[in-house]
Amino acid sequence: MNAAKKSTPGGGIFPLDKPDLLVAYRTMRRIREFEERLHGEFAKGDIPGFVHLYAGEEAAGTGIMMHLKDNDRIASTHRGHGHCIAKGVDTKGMMAEIYGKATGLCKGKGGSMHIADLSKGMMGANGILGAGAPLACGAALAAKFRGDGGVAISFVGDGASNQGTFLESLNLAAIWNLPAIFVVENNGYAESTSRDYAVAVDSYVDRAAGFGLPGVTVDGLDFFAVYEAAGEIIKRAREGGGPALLECKMVRMYGHFEGDQQTYRAPGELDDIRDNKDCIKMFSERVIEAGVVSRAELEAIDREMTAEIDAALAFAKSSPSPTLADLSTDVYVAY
Amino acid sequence: MARKISMRQAINEALEQEMTRDASVFIMGEDIAGGAGGNGDQDAWGGPMGVTKGLIGKFPGRVLDTPLSESAFIGAAVGAAACGMRPVAELMFLDFMGVCFDQIFNQAAKFKYMFGGHAQTPVVIRGMVGAGFRAAAQHSQMLTPLFTHIPGLKVICPSNAYDAKGLLIQSIRDNDPVIFCEHKNLYGIEADVPVESYTIPFGEANVLRDGKHCTIVSYGLTVGRSMEAAETLAKTGVECEVIDLRTLSPLDWDTVMDSVENTGRLVCVDEANPRCSIASDISARVAQDCFKALKGPIQMVTAPHSPVPFSPVLEDLYVPSAQQIAAAVKKTMAN
Numbered sequence: 294m295n296a297a298k299k300s301t302p303g304g305g306i307f308p309l310d311k312p313d314l315l316v317a318y319r320t321m322r323r324i325r326e327f328e329e330r331l332h333g334e335f336a337k338g339d340i341p342g343f344v345h346l347y348a349g350e351e352a353a354g355t356g357i358m359m360h361l362k363d364n365d366r367i368a369s370t371h372r373g374h375g376h377c378i379a380k381g382v383d384t385k386g387m388m389a390e391i392y393g394k395a396t397g398l399c400k401g402k403g404g405s406m407h408i409a410d411l412s413k414g415m416m417g418a419n420g421i422l423g424a425g426a427p428l429a430c431g432a433a434l435a436a437k438f439r440g441d442g443g444v445a446i447s448f449v450g451d452g453a454s455n456q457g458t459f460l461e462s463l464n465l466a467a468i469w470n471l472p473a474i475f476v477v478e479n480n481g482y483a484e485s486t487s488r489d490y491a492v493a494v495d496s497y498v499d500r501a502a503g504f505g506l507p508g509v510t511v512d513g514l515d516f517f518a519v520y521e522a523a524g525e526i527i528k529r530a531r532e533g534g535g536p537a538l539l540e541c542k543m544v545r546m547y548g549h550f551e552g553d554q555q556t557y558r559a560p561g562e563l564d565d566i567r568d569n570k571d572c573i574k575m576f577s578e579r580v581i582e583a584g585v586v587s588r589a590e591l592e593a594i595d596r597e598m599t600a601e602i603d604a605a606l607a608f609a610k611s612s613p614s615p616t617l618a619d620l621s622t623d624v625y626v627a628y
Numbered sequence: 629m630a631r632k633i634s635m636r637q638a639i640n641e642a643l644e645q646e647m648t649r650d651a652s653v654f655i656m657g658e659d660i661a662g663g664a665g666g667n668g669d670q671d672a673w674g675g676p677m678g679v680t681k682g683l684i685g686k687f688p689g690r691v692l693d694t695p696l697s698e699s700a701f702i703g704a705a706v707g708a709a710a711c712g713m714r715p716v717a718e719l720m721f722l723d724f725m726g727v728c729f730d731q732i733f734n735q736a737a738k739f740k741y742m743f744g745g746h747a748q749t750p751v752v753i754r755g756m757v758g759a760g761f762r763a764a765a766q767h768s769q770m771l772t773p774l775f776t777h778i779p780g781l782k783v784i785c786p787s788n789a790y791d792a793k794g795l796l797i798q799s800i801r802d803n804d805p806v807i808f809c810e811h812k813n814l815y816g817i818e819a820d821v822p823v824e825s826y827t828i829p830f831g832e833a834n835v836l837r838d839g840k841h842c843t844i845v846s847y848g849l850t851v852g853r854s855m856e857a858a859e860t861l862a863k864t865g866v867e868c869e870v871i872d873l874r875t876l877s878p879l880d881w882d883t884v885m886d887s888v889e890n891t892g893r894l895v896c897v898d899e900a901n902p903r904c905s906i907a908s909d910i911s912a913r914v915a916q917d918c919f920k921a922l923k924g925p926i927q928m929v930t931a932p933h934s935p936v937p938f939s940p941v942l943e944d945l946y947v948p949s950a951q952q953i954a955a956a957v958k959k960t961m962a963n
Contacts, residue, residue: 397744398744399742399744400745403742403743407742409747411710412746417743419735421730421734421735424703424730426700427700427701427706427731428710428731428735430704431703431707431708431709431711432708434713435707435711438654438708438713445707458699458700458731461695461697461700462700462703464697465695465697469692623740624741624780625780625781
């Protein structure tokens with residue numbers, strides 16, 4: 294996809310033309326619908342294990358991933374559903390995986406925290422915070438060896454931005470001039486602990502500078518800001534310009550995990566997020582106001598996404614569970 | 629054509645032949661060339677023990693000196709492997725696994741299973757193990773049981789130059805993560821090693837000596853000491869069968885159990901600490917599956933359950949000796 298600015302038929306000045314604007318909206322809605330339905334289903338007690346929702350953060354993952362191809366790799370986090378969807382991973386296979394079913398992308402052996410689809414360049418959600426950064430360095434190193442112009446993106450939250458793995462990776466990528474991009478999804482909380490308490494610097498641009506990397510901070514709620522900043526950084530990396538850090542300031546619409554009572558938040562904070570900081574609502578208002586896309590067109594996409602996730606849920610619920618025979622396959626067993 | 633070369637040279641030759649054969653093989657580690665960025669010799673060290681000496685000249689760009697940053701570069705090796713490369717990462721002393729173990733046991737070892745069989749991670753992590761170098765508690769450990777405990781890791785520990793070459797070539801061609809344990813006190817010891825490339829399959833122990841009275845099982849440095857004990861005992865009419873496991877995961881249970889079925893006695897020799905060790909693992913399995921064949925109590929000869937001491941006097945007492953092994957054979961023979 295081309296990051297260059299295009300004038301749109303509706304006369305608005307967006308960096309994407311109308312078909313791509315609709316792709317962006319569809320991706321964000323697909324993520325939101327997926328996550329909100331999971332929220333409801335989890336409350337019923339039907340979903341095993343831990344589930345961490347990406348709702349509220351859609352603009353960042355979508356704005357970045359629209360610049361990527363299948364041979365570009367991403368190393369995701371525990372909050373990985375949005376990254377998967379934005380990277381083109383099938384929602385049916387994802388949903389079945391989250392339900393622990395044999396038809397899941399990982400045959401029910403990974404679950405929400407370990408969804409991967411290497412054919413799409415999605416190297417896995419990760420239950421270990423900060424662990425994806427070295428893996429992304431490796432993916433970037435492989436791309437550099439091949440000379441195929443591929444890039445690798447490492448996602449961490451503001452919490453995992455304090456991990457040694459992340460900081461070491463910034464240095465390694467810098468000295469080897471790797472086509473690696475380090476995205477800090479700063480939603481203000483490391484689980485329950487506030488970012489301002491746990492991160493010693495005010496700006497991630499300063500932290501990047503400490504490792505000799507260019508850094509950019511963007512409003513992660515603004516799809517267009519993310520899209521443009523990521524486009525420049527990714528293009529630069531593809532052309533051999535080396536790694537960079539991109540901080541997306543964003544909000545989390547739900548708790549750290551499903552079931553989190555979120556009493557660490559200030560009174561009214563969640564209402565404010567819902568009412569004033571919904572990145573999809575902000576996107577819709579801008580494109581409708583500019584006259585590029587009609588509300589009816591967006592509502593049609595909404596209905597389409599509801600139907601898609603309905604089908605994904607039905608598929609997951611009706612799929613068979615893995616059996617004893619699956620317990621010890623797909624691993625090298627030496628005993 | 630075979631000629632006598634050291635285990636150090638055999639490992640170097642294995643790396644050179646595989647890098648020549650397969651362009652996706654590259655090597656990385658701290659000081660493996662040992663001159664990066666300086667104004668002197670780019671191949672100053674060739675690894676702290678000179679194991680990789682000369683390779684950077686033959687394979688420029690494929691011998692990567694890394695920063696002292698084990699989490700980042702081991703993780704990068706794992707990530708590159710997940711993207712189709714075949715990295716051989718040197719961890720210098722495998723004791724350093726402590727700072728990067730997450731990338732090995734939570735990432736590399738888990739991908740295949742966690743991702744439903746859709747991932748493969750052909751990475752080799754090689755480094756030094758074992759005592760006898762006056763290197764004290766953090767540079768001398770035999771951590772083989774720790775690695776063997778993890779499903780998904782293959783664990784190799786050669787006892788001689790011939791096995792080291794064939795097993796390392798096999799490790800590089802294997803599609804699973806391999807921990808390749810090189811006993812530092814074996815580097816200088818020579819054996820007949822063919823010039824040409826060859827592989828030794830995993831899970832095939834080497835029966836070094838036939839005997840009808842007692843089975844001695846070992847690996848690494850203590851294989852030589854087990855042979856020494858067997859030669860001494862032979863003079864008293866006690867014939868021991870000596871088995872070099874060579875690969876700990878997978879482990880050649882058939883050869884071990886067939887031997888115990890014949891001899892009725894077992895001595896397990898392990899340089900690791902005794903709790904949850906290779907020795908205790910084999911003892912337990914043999915006790916469970918060969919109970920009726922046993923004519924005497926299984927004996928374990930291991931390091932004491934202490935860190936490796938510095939004082940040469942203490943360190944020499946630490947590693948199982950031929951005398952201790954012979955005494956253990958006599959003890960089980962007395963029953």
